Amino acid sequence: MTVRAMFHICMELWGIFICLICAGGIFIATPHKTRRTRIKILMQIACMLLLGTDALSWYFRVDADETAYYMVRISNFSVFCINYIFMSFFATYVWLTVSKHQHRKPAALRAVYALSVIGILLLIITQFTGLFYYFDDHNLYHRGNFYLLSQAIAVLGIALCLFMLISYRKNLDRIIFLSMMSFFVLPVLATIYQALAYSFSLQCLAIVISTQIMFVMDTVEMNMRFHSQQAAYEKARYEAEHDGMTGLLNKEAGWKHMRKYFDRMDSHDEAMLMFVDIDDFKTINDTYGHTVGDFWIREVASQLRHIYRQDDIICRYGGDEFLALIRNTASEQVLETTLGMFFQQLARTSEQHGQDVHCSVGVCRIAAADGASLGTGRADGDAIGSVDFDQCVAQADLALYETKRFNKGTFTVYNYDRSQPAPANIRA
Template sequence: MTVVTLFNIAMELWGVLICIVCAGGVYVGAIRRTRRTYTKVSMQLLCALMLLADVSAWYHNGGCDKLDFYMTRIGNLGEYLINFIFIALFANYIWQTVSGDDMLENVSPHEWRARTSGGAKRNRKNQRSANARSKPKKPRSKKLDVIYAASALGIVLTIATQFNHMVYYIDSQNYYRRGPLFAIPQILGLVELALIVMLIIENRKNLSRPLFVTSLSFFVLPIVTTIVQILHYGLALQAIAITISIQFTFVVDTIEMNKKIRSQDDAYQKASYEAQHDGLTDLWSKSAGREQIENYFAHMQEDDQAVLIFVDIDDFKQINDTYGHKVGDFWIREVAQTLKRLYRHDDIIVRFGGDEYVALIKNTANERVIESTLDLFRRQLAQASAQYGQDVHCSIGACRVLSGKNVDLNLCLGFADHALYQSKREGKGMYTVVDYDSGKVQAA
């Protein structure tokens, strides 16, 4: 075995190891696995098989026993066949990339808010129905069909060569020899690579700059080594060149894809948050807040307790008319912030209407706790009102839920609403507490 043969075998075995490791890296490193992810993994594994086939051909080349006889033929046949399959698969990967056939769905924030505005359960249903509606696909390029046809022709030519020795043959000494038409598969490969380059250039607007440059640079080493192998036989440069180039391409592609996924996930989360929260106060919106409270009531145990508070800014129209809408918006935010400071992070505070708020305080219905927190709310709001020299106060109705069994949100809201208007009738800036089970006033 010559030094050149040992060098080729060593390089290709290292290539096999790199491809297997990188296949795992592509799979594990993908934040979200798409068809392109599986295409890249398949290409890495095909590249490893192609290298193993070439290793087998080199190692057994010129061997005298029966194993050498078969492995030389199997190795060379496998290398040629896998090479054409690999190019076709690479063309498919490029088409998926440039055509958007397997890109992440581009959804505007408005459309995403529309999907998410109905709550979590409806979100999933909307998402499934949206996914089911396939977007119009870009018509497949004829260049892709030509590439597939060239790969198929190369495969047929390779299989026919096993009988007529047109491209290569194994001589009586079990040595690989080039046939009279050896250049044809190489030329077919160059044509396919050229068509893939044209696909990339034609669709460059659909690629980020790093991915565009890396995709084009992929072809430099394979094209150069293909030309070298046509002119000179001895080094297994083509498979090594493909192995090196594919790693650079897939690393950049994975980075760019993950950036896009993170960017889109951030946009989705922002749009989902905005759909469920009031833009002025950052509280839960009415629909999302109702769903949150209903969900909490549905999962309460019989010995669980809670209190539902209904807050309304007194004479809010007069505030707007006297001080202007900007001042009115300021007090809407101030009341919201006061409620958020007063209660816990996991309590549910909702902007229920223009100047109305609903707050569900979890795991407590103690009368003294309710009264102390409502008194504190009134004092803090009074301090802010005095600081700005404006007479702003709120009326409050609270409904205590002493048992978590079969709590109806509408009925609870009704009790809190009646308690609120009882507070208004008694002079405004007051609070009234009622019990859900009895509807009786407990404190005013």
């Protein structure tokens, strides 16, 4: 075996290994197999067969025994045949990429199919007439009188694929267009070189390398598109759940998260639910303008977010009103300390702006059930552990009403009482 043959065989075996990895990656990365994905896998399989048969032709050439006689002929026939089949696969891939689900196939695609069939038919005739190539008595390959016709069919097929790609350029993203354009460079150069020179056979390697480059760029673009869609989805979900002015959860999202937490509470769990309302907010708007009013809404939201923990739930309930759920504690000391910090910071900011702005707070305090605190709570989640969210909201609302009526700028606490039914004037 010559050095040139060994070089070809080694390169093509490496190519088969790379194609196998890429085909596996495409198969695993796309759980929902579209027609375009299946064509990509078929193109990878065609690349592996192309390299494998070309390696066989290099391995058995020159040998004159019966096995080599048949293997050289079978492998060379397969190389030409797979080239034409690959041309049809590539044309289909181009069409599926650019068509945007159009059902009518263009004339260029049908022409590529026809060229592939013609090429294969002429290849069959070659086995009896030496049209494209023939073998001498020493089992050596030689080009036939119409060898250039075989290359012309391939070049014409590539040109038709290029025509399709350019015609539907507007349907493609820039990266996809460039990745598909990159495919044409190496095979065209290799075909021209092979038609003019009679030495290294580079066409198979050029097709395989170009295919991998194209698919790598295609995969990169698909990943970029996926992450872009994911980011757009996350942004849309965030905007759907959050208030645009304050960045807090909006009423619907906050209500949902709080209710979910209450549904999971048992007799050992504690919490505090509070309404926070900016006092005389209409007067602030009328006196200082809506821009100042918006500032105080953002300021109160910022201070609430700063004072309470990240896992507490705070939402803008509407207008100048906020609803906060402080989880896993019903400590009066914690309540007094945090609200004291809140009132002090608000007073400090109000003084800096030369305005008199303060908030009233109504709190529903949910302590652990008496049975739970004694270690006798039942594990079946019965009345000892149950907490009615709507009743808590109603009690916090009543506490706020009392604060605003009798002592604005402070807070009032109602202890949650399971024995009392929820009032009928629950706000939702």
